[in-house]
Amino acid sequence: MPRRGNRLLVVGLVGAAALTSAMAVAALATGAEPVAAGVVCPNPVDELPAIPAGARIQVERELSALDQQVAEANERLVSTAGQGGPNFAQNAILGPLRDKRAATLERIAIAIGREADRPEGLEQFATCALLGEGEQPAPTTTTTARETTSTTAAPEQEQDDVAARIACPDPTGALPAVPQAARAEVERELANLDRQVEEANERLVSTRGQGGPNFVDNAILGPLESKRAAALDRIEIAIGRVSDQRPGGLESFAECSLG
Known part of the structure; x- marks a missing residue:
């Protein structure tokens, strides 16, 4: 999409x-x-x-x-x-x-x-x-x-909608070595990222067939992007607070897509 x-x-x-x-x-x-x-x-x-x-x-x-x-x-x-x-x-x-x-x-x-x-x-x-x-x-x-x-939706399209899942890029490979003092908070935010995707996929299923062509973008993918951006920013802050190697560019991992 x-x-x-x-x-x-x-x-x-x-x-x-x-x-x-x-x-x-x-x-x-x-x-x-x-x-x-x-x-x-x-x-x-x-x-x-x-x-x-x-x-x-x-x-x-x-x-x-x-x-x-x-x-x-x-x-x-x-x-x-x-x-x-x-x-x-x-x-x-x-x-x-x-x-x-x-x-x-x-x-x-x-x-x-x-x-x-x-x-x-x-x-x-x-x-x-x-x-x-x-x-x-x-x-x-x-x-x-x-x-x-x-x-009137074609059967093929209905099947695609059922099978569709939200896919998000994984930021862990872009993280530096996480300092011990920041580890708990970083782990908590990484868990938040996983939970956000799970919740978005649940919402994708529960709202299937609702809305118009912009519904998934506006009601699911957009809010997910905003939540992920905030969580990724908190990861940067947590690492930067105890290290001079604050990771940059994590916001590039905020946007997800419907696969």
Whole structure:
């Protein structure tokens, strides 16, 4: 899978609240069992381009805010159950949530636009809906598109997706002799690198068939690259703290690929 070398993508693009809500809509649209009442929101991940390094921190922060907003709205939905009239949820929960999401999505567009082409149309992801218990909502455009892509995929492509694994370069050969005083920390960070790849592969399996063409890059490979870059930097710092032979260039081992 081709990727831009200077790209650092978003950590945690899809939080549990937004992802669960989106999956609930998709499940109901395909005739699955109804779920309990909750706020469901469209997922903006597929519409995001590769995130420039200069915008990465702010975009990460705003995407986390979107997840937090949905979680808070669902908490408020539970705590106010039975209150107000028929328009209570719309006026007191969904309306304010839409405004918050619109502002957050605008900040994402601005942050990316400062460094690259500004993404357009993110405002369409601001409006959320209330999924009542037993309700069978009509499929949205996004859900339909995903179902079509999934059901019409060639068998060969499906087999490739199942067998695909994330492969990452091994930095151990580039390390100098690790001083005794740094050994424990370096070993801990090397173990972190292994665990990060395992978690990314688990996520690759659990999210198979979700999202658009940029989903794996944005939601899995990008966050993995950022985590690995941080772990590799901590390795450099640990060695450099007790030795004048601080290794350089370990960041070249941060980027992984889908093999």
